[in-house]
Amino acid sequence: EAQVTQNPRYLITVTGKKLTVTCSQNMNHEYMSWYRQDPGLGLRQIYYSMNVEVTDKGDVPEGYKVSRKEKRNFPLILESPSPNQTSLYFCASSTFTGTGKVWQFFGPGTRLTVL
């Protein structure tokens, strides 16, 4: 079954305590990305990756790091979380076919609370 998995699904932490949210996909997709979703602000892209070792900033990269050492994994790292990073986070993977079709799947989301 094609899927994007994220862990943990829920996390409550404290300011300054480093954390990593993992994202893994089983579809061999080239593209992966991270988003945060906040009430009134919608969905905003944090980082994206076009392939292994190729990443770039989205609209709101401050306070986040990513790495893409393997095609299937794209972890999101918060080195020193702050309360303004409390949000719902989604990982997504996608691929584009030669006929212009796009396959894109989102993970189930990670609800993060930073106290």
Place this chain on the structure above:
Amino acid sequence: QKEVEQDPGPLSVPEGAIVSLNCTYSNSAFQYFMWYRQYSRKGPELLMYTYSSGNKEDGRFTAQVDKSSKYISLFIRDSQPSDSATYLCAMRGSGGSNYKLTFGKGTLLTVNP
């Protein structure tokens, strides 16, 4: 002016109605346009993906892009209660940063039986 504007609604329609959802944008570099559906407490689901201007149809869904007016639409025909969700538009350019997506804030749609 925000790059992508989308009326948040809420929009409430009776079952069977034709629904029209819209977004406007300001960045003329946007070349690819997407519509997503997001059910409560779930991740977004890609519904439609179009390139440049024109129409694209998929079942009950039709996406329209008018680049001259910087305006995109999603039409849902014969709407069903199962279409009740938040609909998000998104767009991106082409070239070097061709996977940076910008989203609208979403429109909450309720289809009443």
